Amino acid sequence: MVTQGTTVSAGFRYQQLAAELEEKISSGLYKVGERLPSLRDLHNRTGLSITTVAQAYVELEARGMVEPREKSGYFVRPQLHNLLPAPQMGEQSATRPRKVTVNSLAESILSVIHDPEMLPFGAALPACQLLPVGQLAASARTVAGRYFADGGLNYGPPDGIAALKRQIAARSIGFGSDVDAEGVIVTNGCMDAIQLCLRAVARPGDIVVTESPTFTCYLQLIEELGLLALEIPTDPSTGIDLNLLEEALFNGAWRRNRVAACLLNPSFQNPLGFEMPVQRKAELVDMLAAHEIPLIEDDIYGELHFGPVRPAPLKSFDAKGLVLYCSSFSKTLVPDFRVGWIVPGRFRERILRLKFNSSIAQSKLQQMVVADFLETGKYDRHLRKLRVALKNQVSSATQAIARYFPEGTKLTAPHGGFILWVELAANVDGVELFHLAKAEKIFVIPGAISSGAGRFKNCVRISCGAPWNEQMEGGMRRLGRLAAMLQAR
Numbered sequence: 001m002v003t004q005g006t007t008v009s010a011g012f013r014y015q016q017l018a019a020e021l022e023e024k025i026s027s028g029l030y031k032v033g034e035r036l037p038s039l040r041d042l043h044n045r046t047g048l049s050i051t052t053v054a055q056a057y058v059e060l061e062a063r064g065m066v067e068p069r070e071k072s073g074y075f076v077r078p079q080l081h082n083l084l085p086a087p088q089m090g091e092q093s094a095t096r097p098r099k100v101t102v103n104s105l106a107e108s109i110l111s112v113i114h115d116p117e118m119l120p121f122g123a124a125l126p127a128c129q130l131l132p133v134g135q136l137a138a139s140a141r142t143v144a145g146r147y148f149a150d151g152g153l154n155y156g157p158p159d160g161i162a163a164l165k166r167q168i169a170a171r172s173i174g175f176g177s178d179v180d181a182e183g184v185i186v187t188n189g190c191m192d193a194i195q196l197c198l199r200a201v202a203r204p205g206d207i208v209v210t211e212s213p214t215f216t217c218y219l220q221l222i223e224e225l226g227l228l229a230l231e232i233p234t235d236p237s238t239g240i241d242l243n244l245l246e247e248a249l250f251n252g253a254w255r256r257n258r259v260a261a262c263l264l265n266p267s268f269q270n271p272l273g274f275e276m277p278v279q280r281k282a283e284l285v286d287m288l289a290a291h292e293i294p295l296i297e298d299d300i301y302g303e304l305h306f307g308p309v310r311p312a313p314l315k316s317f318d319a320k321g322l323v324l325y326c327s328s329f330s331k332t333l334v335p336d337f338r339v340g341w342i343v344p345g346r347f348r349e350r351i352l353r354l355k356f357n358s359s360i361a362q363s364k365l366q367q368m369v370v371a372d373f374l375e376t377g378k379y380d381r382h383l384r385k386l387r388v389a390l391k392n393q394v395s396s397a398t399q400a401i402a403r404y405f406p407e408g409t410k411l412t413a414p415h416g417g418f419i420l421w422v423e424l425a426a427n428v429d430g431v432e433l434f435h436l437a438k439a440e441k442i443f444v445i446p447g448a449i450s451s452g453a454g455r456f457k458n459c460v461r462i463s464c465g466a467p468w469n470e471q472m473e474g475g476m477r478r479l480g481r482l483a484a485m486l487q488a489r
Contacts, residue, residue, distance in 0.1 A: 004324040013048055014055035021056065022065055024078055028403060028473065032392045036066060036074045076397030080306075084411040087272075087423035087459070089235050097207045097230045097257060100223040100452035106216050109434060111159055112443050119475040120466050122418060122443035124270060125335055127466040130389050130395065132382045136334060136373060143368040152368075155361035159352060161343070164371040166343055171374075175315045175325065180344050185351060186362050189338040190300045190328035196358075197324040197342065200350045201247025201294045202227055202260035209249070209262040211240050211458070213421070213450035215270045215298070218263055222452075228257060229452050236412050236421065239276035240284055249291065261294045267311040268301035269420045271461040273414025273448055275311050285317040292322065294347070297353035299327045301417040303383055306391045311357055311416070314437040320346030329370055331417075332383060389467070390418045397476065404480030406487045418464040421447075425487045430460045436482045442475050 024030055037045070042053045057074050060066045067077045092474040097427045113123050120127075146152070159165070165181040172179040187193040202208060204226030210218055212231035230248060234240045249259055261301045266276040266284075276284075288295050305311060315325040321361050322345060328340030373379055397420060401411055424430070430446030437444050447459025466472065 002317070005167075011358040013173045014052045014059060017042070017046065017048060017053065017056040017445040018059040018063075018078060021060060022063065025065055025079075026399065026403075028399065030076050032076050032078050032395045032399070032469065034076050035240075036076065038073050062297070078306075078391045079399055080391075080395055081413045083398055083413075084405075084409055087236050087410040087412060087421060089233050089241070100219045100227075100229045100450060102216065102219045102449050102452055103223050105431075105467070106220055106449045109110060109445065109449060110216070112367060112438060115443070117441050118438075118443040119441060119472065120443060121462045121475065121479070122445045123465060124331070124463045125392070125465050126331060126386065129467055130386055130465075131334060132373075132378065135378050135382070136369060139372040139376070139378075143365070143372050147289065147365050147368055152364055156364035156367070158356045158359070158361055160184065160362050161364055161367045162287075163288075163369065163375070164339075164367045165341075166276055167371050167374040172343070175313060175343070176318050176323075179315070179325075183343055185342045185344060185355065187326075187328075187340040187347070187355070187368060188359070188362075189330055189340040190298060190326050191217055191221070191340075192338070193326035193328070193340045193342045194218070194298060195225075196351050196354050197296045197326060197347070198222075198225055198261065198263070199354055200344070200347045201296075201324075206258045206260035208260060209264075211264055211269060211272075213271055213447060213456050214263075214455070215265060216445070216449045218450050219449070222263075227260070231257070231451060231453050231455075234272060236272045237274055238280060239269070239274050240264060241281060242287065245284075246287060249293070259293055261296050261297045262288060263298070264314070265298040266299075266314055267299055267477070268414055268417030268419070270301070270417070270419050271445070271447075273412045273417055273419050273421065275305075275415045278312055281312065281314050282317045285314055285323060289320045289322050292320075295323045297323055297325050299325060300331050302327065303332050304377065304387060304390060304418065306387060306394075307415060315343060318345060321347075324351075332368065332386065333373070333379065334366075334380070337370065339366055339370050339440070364392050371476075387416075390464065393464040393466070393468050394418055394420065396472075397462060397464045400473055400476040401462075404477045406480070406484040408487070409483070411415065420462040422460050422462060424458045424460070424483055427489070428458045428483060428486045430457055433460060433479075433482060433486060436486075437479055440475075440477055440478055440482070444479065 039050050039053045043050050066074045068074050165184040168184050175228045205229045207230050208222055209230045211234040232240050234243050299313045315323045325343040408425050412421045431448055434446045445461040449457030
């Protein structure tokens with residue numbers, strides 16, 4: 001370490017200190033969000049002047065490694081970008097529409113999600129430690145008396161209670177003119193919302209367009225409903241390829257079946273994590289509207305943005321009522337309540353009929369708790385904390401993958417949510433990696449179940465929903481070693 005007695009220039013001294021601190025941050029010695037040594041502490045440790053130490057921190061701030069906090073010092077900043085190359089889009093053509101057969105493989109893999117001994121790199125859920133358990137319990141106590149005293153045990157309205165629908169509509173300002181309380185239908189989570197939308201617009205044998213890769217449960221649902229999937233290559237940074245989509249929709253020689261809908265997740269998509277640019281969202285909605293093709297939008301991660309502004313949903317560009325907007329509180333507040341919703345546009349009556357015929361009513365107690373939590377203003381305060389925690393967790397996982405995974409690994413850099421997509425060497429089988437990791441009590445999702453067309457066999461999806469600790473760090477180290485072993489064969 002340089003001391004005051006050296007003759008090295010002051011400029012070099014602060015750069016050398018900055019480089020040493022950057023190396024310690026990159027190696028994981030200092031964790032994301034951790035406070036770095038104070039100016040005076042580093043002065044005492046190194047013998048460098050306070051001015052030189054301060055210059056080193058200014059240099060690290062310029063490199064994006066640290067952030068100052070007033071009267072608190074410097075803290076390690078989340079690192080998400082440029083640590084590893086981004087995955088490639090892959091094949092530059094759409095597949096033909098096809099039957100999906102992922103259920104048996106997906107079910108065997110996803111069954112691991114409930115094993116409490118597994119490190120949860122496969123579970124796309126926020127950990128309970130990140131959720132406002134005490135505040136939700138207070139809301140539950142507040143509404144319980146009213147629920148039991150006012151006939152709460154009777155059936156609730158099939159489209160949801162008015163108090164919750166008002167709160168959802170109030171949070172949807174800017175989403176479009178048809179997003180009012182009456183335009184909201186409460187569902188049993190987001191997947192219930194999506195299956196109602198698919199049933200409303202499609203019949204067996206119809207084609208549903210998806211991103212590729214896409215969320216496994218979409219493919220399972222498409223298979224269950226007897227639909228065909230048309231997978232469109234999707235860029236890890238900008239989303240579905242609009243040129244290939246247009247070509248596939250309107251110039252496909254195979255078009256013997258009806259294109260019933262597009263099912264897309266444009267904001268912090270699961271599994272790629274991209275945020276589709278605003279202009280591309282507008283172009284997409286206009287393209288489909290011109291041909292009267294419904295667009296089912298899954299916006300379940302929209303509130304989990306790392307930047308200052310919530311991304312605009314596709315619904316905000318909908319002038320014809322053809323965008324069926326779906327979301328839920330499962331990723332942001334309370335997964336087990338299964339409180340989701342649809343803004344169905346012109347398909348409201350059809351979806352209401354399907355919902356009534358399948359479930360008759362919507363349980364009220366969970367809705368009342370969520371409505372009370374939203375009414376008190378606690379939700380926005382919780383979201384601010386949750387976004388910071390998730391960004392730090394994604395950064396910690398990203399840096400660990402960069403440290404421990406083999407050369408040639410590619411990785412997404414999401415601007416929200418908590419999902420990472422890892423592309424390994426071509427000879428690495430993600431399903432085999434899943435089984436090896438499972439034997440070591442590590443749960444990851446192989447990329448093969450994110451496509452019905454046999455793509456992404458050398459990819460895995462990693463969730464960052466749990467707080468980072470030494471156990472998670474060790475699990476990622478072991479996972480990287482397993483990937484390296486498969487690559488070296």
